[in-house]
Amino acid sequence: MVPAPTVPTARPLAADPDRLFPADPSLRPLARQLYERVADLPIISPHGHVPASWLAEDTPFTDPTSLLITPDHYVTRLLHAHGVGLDALGVGQGPLSEPDARAAFRILCGHWSVYRGTPVRYWLQAQLTGIFGVDVRPSAETADAIYDTVAAALATPAFRPRALFERFRIAVLATTDDPCDDLSAHRALADDPTWTGRVIPTFRPDRYLEVGARGWRTDADLLAETAGTEVGDYAGFVAALEARRAHFRAHGAVSADHSHADVRTDRLSPAEAERLYRLARSGDLTPDEAVALRRHLLWEMGRMSSEDGLVMTLHPAVARNHHRPTFERFGADVGADVPVTAEYVRALAPLLSDFGTHENFRMVLFTIDETTFSREIAPLAGFYPSVFAGAPWWFLDAPEAIRRYRAAVTETAGFGKTSGFIDDTRAYCSIPARHDMARRLDAGYVASLVADGRLEEDEAVEVVEELVTVNPRRAFRL
Amino acid sequence: MVPAPTVPTARPLAADPDRLFPADPSLRPLARQLYERVADLPIISPHGHVPASWLAEDTPFTDPTSLLITPDHYVTRLLHAHGVGLDALGVGQGPLSEPDARAAFRILCGHWSVYRGTPVRYWLQAQLTGIFGVDVRPSAETADAIYDTVAAALATPAFRPRALFERFRIAVLATTDDPCDDLSAHRALADDPTWTGRVIPTFRPDRYLEVGARGWRTDADLLAETAGTEVGDYAGFVAALEARRAHFRAHGAVSADHSHADVRTDRLSPAEAERLYRLARSGDLTPDEAVALRRHLLWEMGRMSSEDGLVMTLHPAVARNHHRPTFERFGADVGADVPVTAEYVRALAPLLSDFGTHENFRMVLFTIDETTFSREIAPLAGFYPSVFAGAPWWFLDAPEAIRRYRAAVTETAGFGKTSGFIDDTRAYCSIPARHDMARRLDAGYVASLVADGRLEEDEAVEVVEELVTVNPRRAFRL
Amino acid sequence: MVPAPTVPTARPLAADPDRLFPADPSLRPLARQLYERVADLPIISPHGHVPASWLAEDTPFTDPTSLLITPDHYVTRLLHAHGVGLDALGVGQGPLSEPDARAAFRILCGHWSVYRGTPVRYWLQAQLTGIFGVDVRPSAETADAIYDTVAAALATPAFRPRALFERFRIAVLATTDDPCDDLSAHRALADDPTWTGRVIPTFRPDRYLEVGARGWRTDADLLAETAGTEVGDYAGFVAALEARRAHFRAHGAVSADHSHADVRTDRLSPAEAERLYRLARSGDLTPDEAVALRRHLLWEMGRMSSEDGLVMTLHPAVARNHHRPTFERFGADVGADVPVTAEYVRALAPLLSDFGTHENFRMVLFTIDETTFSREIAPLAGFYPSVFAGAPWWFLDAPEAIRRYRAAVTETAGFGKTSGFIDDTRAYCSIPARHDMARRLDAGYVASLVADGRLEEDEAVEVVEELVTVNPRRAFRL
Numbered sequence A, B, C: 001m002v003p004a005p006t007v008p009t010a011r012p013l014a015a016d017p018d019r020l021f022p023a024d025p026s027l028r029p030l031a032r033q034l035y036e037r038v039a040d041l042p043i044i045s046p047h048g049h050v051p052a053s054w055l056a057e058d059t060p061f062t063d064p065t066s067l068l069i070t071p072d073h074y075v076t077r078l079l080h081a082h083g084v085g086l087d088a089l090g091v092g093q094g095p096l097s098e099p100d101a102r103a104a105f106r107i108l109c110g111h112w113s114v115y116r117g118t119p120v121r122y123w124l125q126a127q128l129t130g131i132f133g134v135d136v137r138p139s140a141e142t143a144d145a146i147y148d149t150v151a152a153a154l155a156t157p158a159f160r161p162r163a164l165f166e167r168f169r170i171a172v173l174a175t176t177d178d179p180c181d182d183l184s185a186h187r188a189l190a191d192d193p194t195w196t197g198r199v200i201p202t203f204r205p206d207r208y209l210e211v212g213a214r215g216w217r218t219d220a221d222l223l224a225e226t227a228g229t230e231v232g233d234y235a236g237f238v239a240a241l242e243a244r245r246a247h248f249r250a251h252g253a254v255s256a257d258h259s260h261a262d263v264r265t266d267r268l269s270p271a272e273a274e275r276l277y278r279l280a281r282s283g284d285l286t287p288d289e290a291v292a293l294r295r296h297l298l299w300e301m302g303r304m305s306s307e308d309g310l311v312m313t314l315h316p317a318v319a320r321n322h323h324r325p326t327f328e329r330f331g332a333d334v335g336a337d338v339p340v341t342a343e344y345v346r347a348l349a350p351l352l353s354d355f356g357t358h359e360n361f362r363m364v365l366f367t368i369d370e371t372t373f374s375r376e377i378a379p380l381a382g383f384y385p386s387v388f389a390g391a392p393w394w395f396l397d398a399p400e401a402i403r404r405y406r407a408a409v410t411e412t413a414g415f416g417k418t419s420g421f422i423d424d425t426r427a428y429c430s431i432p433a434r435h436d437m438a439r440r441l442d443a444g445y446v447a448s449l450v451a452d453g454r455l456e457e458d459e460a461v462e463v464v465e466e467l468v469t470v471n472p473r474r475a476f477r478l
Helices: A028-038 A052-057 A064-068 A073-081 A098-110 A119-130 A143-154 A161-167 A184-191 A216-227 A234-250 A270-282 A287-308 A324-330 A345-355 A372-381 A399-413 A428-451 A457-469 A471-475 B028-038 B052-057 B064-068 B073-081 B098-110 B119-130 B143-154 B161-167 B184-191 B216-227 B234-250 B270-282 B287-308 B324-330 B345-355 B372-381 B399-413 B428-451 B457-469 B471-475 C028-038 C052-057 C064-068 C073-081 C098-110 C119-130 C143-154 C161-167 C184-191 C216-227 C234-250 C270-282 C287-308 C324-330 C345-355 C372-381 C399-413 C428-451 C457-469 C471-475
Strands: A043-045 A170-174 A198-200 A255-258 A311-314 A363-365 A387-389 B043-045 B170-174 B198-200 B255-258 B311-314 B363-365 B387-389 C043-045 C170-174 C198-200 C255-258 C311-314 C363-365 C387-389
Touching (some): A028 A428, A043 A428, A052 A161, A052 A184, A064 A143, A073 A098, A098 A143, A119 A428, A161 A428, A184 A198, A216 A234, A216 A270, A234 A270, A234 A287, A255 A287, A270 A287, A287 A311, A287 A345, A363 A372, A372 A387, A372 A399, A399 A428, A399 C399, A428 A457, A457 A471, B043 B428, B052 B161, B064 B098, B064 B143, B064 B428, B073 B098, B073 B119, B098 B143, B161 B170, B184 B198, B234 B287, B255 B287, B270 B287, B287 B311, B345 B372, B363 B372, B372 B387, B372 B399, B399 C399, B428 B457, C028 C428, C043 C428, C052 C161, C064 C098, C064 C143, C064 C428, C073 C119, C098 C143, C119 C428, C161 C428, C184 C198, C216 C234, C234 C270, C234 C287, C255 C287, C270 C287, C287 C311, C287 C345, C345 C372, C372 C399, C399 C428, C428 C457, C457 C471
Parallel strands (some): A043 A170, A170 A198, A255 A311, A311 A363, A363 A387, B043 B170, B170 B198, B363 B387, C043 C170, C170 C198, C311 C363, C363 C387
16 A cells, blocks of 8 residues: 655544444444444445446556546536536546646545535545545645555556455446447456456346437437347337347346336337337327337336346436536536436336236336335335335435435335345445445444334344345345 | 243243333433323224224134234235235135134244334234233244234133223224214114223215215215115215214214325315216216315315314325235235325315314324425414324334424424324234334433423423323314 | 512423533534534524514514514414414504503413424523523413513613624624615615614515516506616516616625525526516416416526526425415415425526526525425535525424434535525524524534544534534625
8 A cells, every 4th residue: 555645734534433323322332233244245236337348358547536536426516516617527528637637636635525424525535545545634735645645556456446346345246238238348257267256237228218319219220230120110129129138138137227207107008009119210209109108118128027037126207417508518427417206106006017926027116206215115115025125326325315214114114125235336446335334324223223122133133134145136136 | 821832942022111212321211201101091092993893792803813914904015025925814815714824823923024123013022922921032933832822812801802902991992984884883882881991983985985986876875875865966965974974973983084095175166066976976977077076075074074073084195906916806905005195285275274263173184195294284283273283194103204203293383283193003902002102202202302402301291191191182072 | 681570380491501412422512512613603694584674773672472472473373273363462463552462472371382392482482581581481370470571671772673683693684675675774774873783685576576466567567666667568577677686786685585386497488478478467367377477587587696696595385375264364474374395406407507507696495395305405506506505494494304404415415505594584582592503403413423423523613613604605695
């Protein structure tokens, strides 16, 4: 480890070993004991956004900014909210020059205080201390020294993607992939005798289901070409999707991920589906018809899941690219996405009436609308054998929100119908800190049930262990 | 008490005397003191689903499964969510054979871990330990022994319904009844000189208001026959409902309960009501017209309540029978009902503008949509003298949810405009545990107000006592 | 101070010095230390409803009831919910006679228990003990003595509005004013060499934007007359609003406040705006058109804010005058307003796409729909430099709700994008208690982050200080 140069005025940076445990002295010791049972267990990450090519190629990370700042919209959005332009952070640009990378890193460190109370601060601090050995608090004064420390580390073999994968104790890592992706990186890993990790693709067909979107016809043509089928009629389109799912299954995929404005699964008659599909092909679909066909296609995805066993994960209800000028300049996924309300109960009734008790069908429900935790998600997961409550996602992927999630979901659905923690991140180095956060918080919640007289200690141990080892494997059929 | 046979590997089962009190050592002693003031006070249960015939006939319960598992969809739904078929639990069948009852009980005990963190586990444990003297944890190994213990108890006079009624210290027990019910069980109890308990019916007219439902015309004909009136026109239908309400009042009813998809009370003109009613009679009503007439009829129910004084309780917004195949095979009320959003403010404006300050009118608002606690229910109860915030209901009838309810409602509506705890259960033996749970949680919440410097200790004592003794009597005019 | 006469049975009334701090012994000492850093700092009140004339004229308050009860619908609504008529509290009447004022005060004191657990009780107690030196608990028996104590105080110079302003350490006080107000009271204060306080107006144009309301044409005519412009066409109407905004700016205004049924900002084409405006002038607008034009006008207000810099504050989604007979008898703002759901994300997209990153534009979002805290408000404030999360408002302006707000907002938006505490009150004497409440609660929340290992103590000090000194000045450009 390269030590950070001394900065006289710098304050220390260190991780509190009891962080995130309940402050209450009657709960903390038990929480700590429970946490210690799971602290070092391997990480199962069944949904995320790290590119498989990083591991296939094992290319060294180029600089601290490209690793920790630019691709992580959690980090960039709050700087933007404090007046920093996204361009200054490298967003929407090619590789950064060293001066630009360093300048962006200075901005982050100089704005360290804006992250107070946020999980971004928590994860960044955990990465700096736990992975890179930084021991001074980020600030304008310490920025360059910290940059140098991290950059020096990244230049060493121990910080290449594969070495970190092993150091992070990752047992399974899922990527998220376009149905037309040839999955060559996954294949390369599978074919590499020196690689023993498990990296699996996830089928993410959103754009092919958004039949009213500009560009859909081109996308559908690409799908046809990739699948080697015709998509002139609805049956052909469905066959193309099925072919690509089979391709993903063959490369290890266990789930298909879906994110649309809603999760309605209203089924159309075959004739109506065919009629709307042909209108989509000719570009004559009205917006309402496009929505109707997309909802039917989501039902169709569920039908396929009941057949091929890909677990269906739902990440709905985000107003994407809320700020038009930002989208026009920087593109998607730069932090300008904002949650809206979600509705699951009526939306999923058609699909769940058809496949909700099908032994081959599994569905994991995610939300960024907390109101659905106790009202909809827990009751659905508490009845349907196929339904699992997904871990808090995105804006809710934070200590207080996770505590609210457990408090809201457990009483109706218990622990066994929850997915286990899902990091869903592009920030590779934050994966251990995120899972560690969840383990600490779950230990605290379970300890509170013991203090409540609702759980015995031996059961508490089983719960925290199963949440890490059993739940994600059960929900994702791993 | 019949002791459970020893099972060598069994873990003990015991109730923590401090269960559900705040863990915080600065709160727990006061919470305990407050609880002790109310722990043994009689139970007032103004809304529930225990059949009056159980008490009228005082028939012994046949077996542990028929008492504790089969009729309780809280219990069966989570087993179903873990892959157990409802048929294996006796749902939708006639009386169970001893082997079938025992087999179902083994399933429950073998799945004990799936209830961790749920109130079902809490209530079952409280019943097993507190009523039946079981002292070993349910498991596959202990299932038969526990079954035998409970079955042996049920065969004794001390476990017949009337003996338990007395043992549970139930002061008032309300049942829920169809308007066409002759209430003979209630009359039998009233006429029985050996019976001194108070068991009152509740008027539940939902099906007669759902004018668009298949079977409504037959139901309305039955209502006419029972009431001895004609229902060929709207006035006759209203008169029939009024007559049955009077019948219920004469048998002790204090409330009418309503559960529809929403609580809108949009009033129709007399001519429009008549027109839609006649269409309903001829079966020519459109779905939209059926909803319009039902909403008008709910206003009419409020109007009647302002005249006859039956407290109007509202339990809206459940998507019933969400899984079509389960409904077709097992019928309603088997755990496949799921909450949806509720709206009270605009929905109730017509009714409350007409009767909200009427001295004879009372309304208790229940919800399974937590978002309405602070946004709608507390503000309505904090202005209208007629409106009370009902206790957490159904999925929210659990420790964490009850804590959220108090924290959300009290600041706007105080304690005095809440209903007191309502168990709303079919699970007879769970009644003491449910009320005890509420008393413990309220003691904890009130203790936190003292620690907050927001309440003096003498006031805290008054609050916890009034919540048990005064509030339900005030809200339900008992 | 005039001591309260001794009432033999009276219980003492005293403020707990540790009130509202976390009970947890591992948090309370740090919370106390943090609070002590800010306890005596000046009050910045950028939004409220105290009349400027009180300070301009410095007239003594007439009696305890007119000061503490009649104008404060927080106080009157809960008495009404317990059966007290608003007429008995002086609502909707002219000045009260001494016997009537005393009788109303007796009602309040006799109903002291109905406020248990509410912030109204907390604020009233803080005022009685902290400002008027009352040391006995209000009750039917102590009512007259307390009335006399308060009345005697009010008759002294130390309790006139200006003396209290100084005693309360108010640095800035914003009033809320009609665009046609000449702001003479603000001018009088500015011109008074003996007055050094800062009292600023707020532009509140709601009624002029509600183009479908009865009376709108008269209002618009008045606006034209006041602004000295013609409002026969849309351009003239816009010019009149701009002229009045300039007038407000010239008198110190920093913000414009808006409260409509929703916050949609759908922009119309110039031709469509003109067409609808002319229909509004002729009274031929349909309700849907009135809503469309009002939403466009709200966008127009945002456009003006981006030009003149008045911070746009949004207080949407209240069903006003819910009980028709109360409105007809007593008018508006008497406690019969009830929250409804709010939607910000899609509603504000047009305005924020146009001005969300404009350096001159600021917007503060308030809500009484808690579900929007983590789902909408925090994500918007966490991306747009112009958007700030407003303090809990109205029904949420209470300890538990404020705790929920911080827990829900901080993880996504941090502290820096929140407005600081806003009292939004007509109850002048409650201002210190309300700000003190917020400072205590924020100290407790920040202490919990330290205990969580998420914040260092030196940072915690900075956060609580900035929330009081920096945040309101930044959000409101003070």
